[in-house]
Amino acid sequence: MSINFRFIIPFLVFILLDVYAFQTFRVVTKPYSPQWRQFLFITYWSLSAIAYVIGIGMITNLISEKQHLITVYGRTLIMILFVTKLMSIPFLLIDDIRRLLLAVLNFFMVEKNFDTGRSRFLTTVGLAMGAAPFALLTYGALRNPYRYRLRRSKVYIEGLPEGLEGFKIVQISDIHSGSFVFKEPLLNGVKMINEEKADLVVFTGDIVNYKADEMDGLYEYFNQIKPGSAGPVYSILGNHDYGNYYRWKSKKEQDDNFQAVKDIHKKLNWSLLLNEHRVVEHDGAKIGLIGVENFSALPQFPKYGDLKKSVEGMPATDIRILLSHDPTHWDFEVNKEFQDIQLMLAGHTHGFQFGVEIPGWFKWSPSQMVFKQWAGLYQKGKQYLYVNRGFGFLGYAGRVGILPEITSLTLTGKVE
Template sequence: MFAFTIVLFIYGITHGKYAYRIIKHTLYFDDLPEAFDGFTLTQISDVHAGSFTNPKAVQKGIDLINEQKSDLFVFTGDLVNNAASEIVPYIGHFSQIKAPFGQFSVLGNHDYGDYVKWPTEADKIKNLQQLKAHHADLGFKLLLDEHVELHKNEQKIILAGVENWGIGFGERGDLQKAMQNTSTSDFKILLSHDPTHWDAQVKQFPSKIQLTLAGHTHGMQFGIEAFGIKWSPVKYRYKHWAGLKSENGRYLNINRGFGFIGFSGRIGIWPEISVIELKRKVN
């Protein structure tokens, strides 16, 4: 048993952290505009570029993303571990991601530089400004407590994004502001890095938000999802820590993360590329 454990850890450190998995979901909605029936989106989260050491392996993940040929691409936060400069060697990789309806992103808790000591507060602010600029370099439209309209055949859906809002990780995001000038009848997708935001605010928000996309947990990069078992130590911090959750016709998808941090590996909880198809429910 000890030898098996050692083999698992070696695999997790050498290969598991780049063993990208495509996880697909098809979601049905009564109120999805007819023009968006069959609309697809690809989501990744938690790149943590400062942890990467194998550009060729990362490129395989980028190729998998583009192979999905989704209508929309979204990134749900934590582009870096601490410093904006960490993404620079990988701008050429992630800028390859293209989708017909665009590429959109939000910030995660690590993106604000809160976990390292900066020479001055001005340096910390400059780092965040540089990181925001790098989102543009990647071809990502960074949504900062705001929304855009996606149009198809004279119909629309709302795509909104908030700054990081997470219990214990900074409650910066302003959901009310992000939803300004939207209607209760609009179909809405929200990008919000930390899944605790969904339980605390989103699922009870007066104007229905049909789908929320989050990340943050990484599934702790360790656990088991096989043989009908879904377990990770992260369950003791987050009741729902990966995959789909639904309540009152509202969905939350928690992506297991594209990258890694802390433990330089993954065992049992593999890096994820989520592909979601939206379908109009036929009554």
């Protein structure tokens, strides 16, 4: 039995949070009947016990990735409970500071006797602050993982030739095949892609979480994606496709997996671009389509992309479109050194799978604390970036406010 030591400390922290957060339950339920209180206590610790068992199973590798349902939803349960209790704790800490100050006053002021018991108000607020994310995250896991949303945008390109007026690009990104427990709902997304009748279909990276065999059993679904009228489905790699986040037995095993990941694209009849370009022709016009390997401006993500190499020997075209998984690539060099690239398509952020979007008015997600461009269409001068919110999910098997996305972009040279 091997032990995954990197999870031990987080697991111990989770247990401490659990015991501490239980104080909210203990105080708030005091007025309840013994039977009702017992039921709530059993529910609280039963959910925690399930999370403990799954956590221990993962730490000791007794639960393997092959036990797919348990690993995917086990991680999700652990994340939901962790966030729930983490949100409750600040109010318990405030209450404990208050109690400590009152205890000090009681020590020095003998004639006074301040109540150092827990504040029912603060613990109730703490419980409510924990209950809200519990409800939201549970709903997001049960309702939203396969609730695909089609997002349409127009991209104005000055001097666009008539042959590309109305040219439609459908983009998907971040499939993360290792996260899918249920397969049939994928067909809803495939149907939405095909119904757009695109001229060009592209995929912008992260076809797996870690391993190529995650796609086993999924080819029959993704093979139903119809290519655009202007050529095959064009694709690139994302940071997860290199296998850097998995503990391999040897370098050779990782290299073999990486080759197998690249072979996935062949099996899907997709044209994988590895720091290279293609010229796509449509109605007498030419598109220079560039695809780079993963490149990020952030230090924690790999830098395999080489944009200079990708455009070497590229003939003159009417427009240039770049496929690059990480949106930080745009500000890092695309809009500084490659201003002849009119449109870049990216993914990677997932919109954090959590946020609030009110079209035309308000857009927020924790993702924006890391990524300047994290979802939707952005413009700088005559260049555009579109960041897809992702087709799949990772870690938390759900989405709250940021639904899985299929992007449909229409090119136009006409000012509305």
